[in-house]
Amino acid sequence: MLKAPELLLPAGSLEKMRAAYAFGADAVYAGQPRYSLRARNNEFTLPQLCTGITEAHQLGKKFFVASNLMPHNSKVKTYLRDMAPVIELQPDALIMADPGLIMMVRETWPDVPIHLSVQANTVNYAAVKFWQSLGLTRVILSRELSLEEISEIRTLCPDMELEVFVHGALCIAYSGRCLLSGYFNHRDPNQGTCTNSCRWDYKVKAAEENASGDIELPQKIDFDFNEALQSTESISFSNTAIKRHPAADQVYLIEESQRPGQLMPVMEDEHGTYIMNSKDLRAVEHVAHLTEIGIDSLKVEGRTKSAYYVARTAQVYRQAVDDAVHQRPFDPALLGQLEGLANRGYTDGFYQRHHSQETQNYLRGHSESSRSQYVGDIEHVDATTGMAEILVKNRFQTGDRLEIVHPSGNRVIQLEQMQDLEGNAVSVAPGSGHRVRIPLSGDIEKAFVARFL
Numbered sequence: 001m002l003k004a005p006e007l008l009l010p011a012g013s014l015e016k017m018r019a020a021y022a023f024g025a026d027a028v029y030a031g032q033p034r035y036s037l038r039a040r041n042n043e044f045t046l047p048q049l050c051t052g053i054t055e056a057h058q059l060g061k062k063f064f065v066a067s068n069l070m071p072h073n074s075k076v077k078t079y080l081r082d083m084a085p086v087i088e089l090q091p092d093a094l095i096m097a098d099p100g101l102i103m104m105v106r107e108t109w110p111d112v113p114i115h116l117s118v119q120a121n122t123v124n125y126a127a128v129k130f131w132q133s134l135g136l137t138r139v140i141l142s143r144e145l146s147l148e149e150i151s152e153i154r155t156l157c158p159d160m161e162l163e164v165f166v167h168g169a170l171c172i173a174y175s176g177r178c179l180l181s182g183y184f185n186h187r188d189p190n191q192g193t194c195t196n197s198c199r200w201d202y203k204v205k206a207a208e209e210n211a212s213g214d215i216e217l218p219q220k221i222d223f224d225f226n227e228a229l230q231s232t233e234s235i236s237f238s239n240t241a242i243k244r245h246p247a248a249d250q251v252y253l254i255e256e257s258q259r260p261g262q263l264m265p266v267m268e269d270e271h272g273t274y275i276m277n278s279k280d281l282r283a284v285e286h287v288a289h290l291t292e293i294g295i296d297s298l299k300v301e302g303r304t305k306s307a308y309y310v311a312r313t314a315q316v317y318r319q320a321v322d323d324a325v326h327q328r329p330f331d332p333a334l335l336g337q338l339e340g341l342a343n344r345g346y347t348d349g350f351y352q353r354h355h356s357q358e359t360q361n362y363l364r365g366h367s368e369s370s371r372s373q374y375v376g377d378i379e380h381v382d383a384t385t386g387m388a389e390i391l392v393k394n395r396f397q398t399g400d401r402l403e404i405v406h407p408s409g410n411r412v413i414q415l416e417q418m419q420d421l422e423g424n425a426v427s428v429a430p431g432s433g434h435r436v437r438i439p440l441s442g443d444i445e446k447a448f449v450a451r452f453l
């Protein structure tokens with residue numbers, strides 16, 4: 001039997017932390033807003049950190065505090081003062097990136113374990129050895145590494161803990177190095193305030209160069225994607241329909257100078273243009289390989305995601321880890337369970353540089369076979385009536401096939417009847433904010449509900 005890697009989940013709130021532990025996480029990471037990379041949508045002030053760390057240790061779990069921003073002078077001056085009460089809570093480690101802050105913590109609290117953040121962009125074994133020489137106990141490797149490179153680092157750094165990301169959002173740049181958000185909004189990614197400018201809805205405008213060499217918009221042409229869709233003339237390129245704008249009469253394609261002929265359409269869908277928007281990482285199919293390599297921790301990104309996201313990813317990756325440890329074959333049904341989460345399309349990132357057509361079909365086929373949508377939270381079950389009260393998140397109706405997602409195991413039911421809170425029969429749970437009751441037996445407090453598509 002192989003050594004089990006730690007399963008590390010995000011905690012943007014105490015609710016999400018509890019969901020992570022209930023569904024199989026060994027550890028969570030969270031950070032107070034001022035010094036982590038989640039300044040927004042983050043409830044972990046000092047009292048919440050105290051509660052979280054205490055509960056984690058009572059469960060025999062670990063709680064890591066992210067303190068991984070790249071600070072300007074003003075935050076350096078307040079750092080030790082603000083971190084002192086956090087250190088007193090005895091988190092299991094600090095996740096850090098800035099060399100200056102790392103130096104200050106090592107000098108002030110030499111016994112506090114430090115994990116090097118992915119923000120430090122560690123991509124080689126020499127860098128791992130450097131950080132190890134400074135007394136750090138774990139390095140979170142850069143997302144831009146292949147399985148072969150990770151394996152080589154493991155071989156050459158056998159006595160250093162290594163952590164890798166297996167699921168979540170991917171950055172258009174090396175983590176935190178993008179300047180788009182800072183340029184547009186004066187909110188810097190490595191200050192914890194990234195506005196995800198790479199994922200905005202950009203519109204394409206046809207432009208011209210005037211006699212002075214300046215770029216300007218033509219007076220009569222204002223390109224809009226939705227208007228372009230009204231055109232009946234289109235061409236097909238690489239199985240993608242590209243619409244011609246009736247006024248501009250041109251097709252918008254991108255060609256990189258060193259890749260002549262490899263044209264990419266700028267227009268992607270009716271909602272806008274997303275040429276910088278990365279797909280999300282999903283590497284559940286590589287968990288077994290990473291376990292064999294000897295990676296110490298597998299990490300899921302998403303401190304701003306929902307409790308359902310945390311529960312679902314914890315449950316899926318828990319099974320993948322357990323299967324890998326006992327050397328059971330990979331269960332492709334796990335791909336479909338992750339497909340039900342909100343995502344921008346999935347990729348396994350840089351782990352595998354060249355996919356065979358067989359592998360692509362294998363992954364896609366199973367991903368699409370059992371897609372589901374998160375539709376509600378079970379608040380409680382009335383043991384007398386056998387009715388479960390659901391806080392609705394998305395629309396569902398009688399006749400739907402639902403999955404009850406619970407730490408003790410999931411079950412699938414066919415929804416035959418439903419009531420409102422007054423006991424009246426209803427056929428539709430319209431959407432977010434509504435509450436309904438459905439028949440459900442068993443002890444399943446605080447479960448999630450998904451609808452098969």
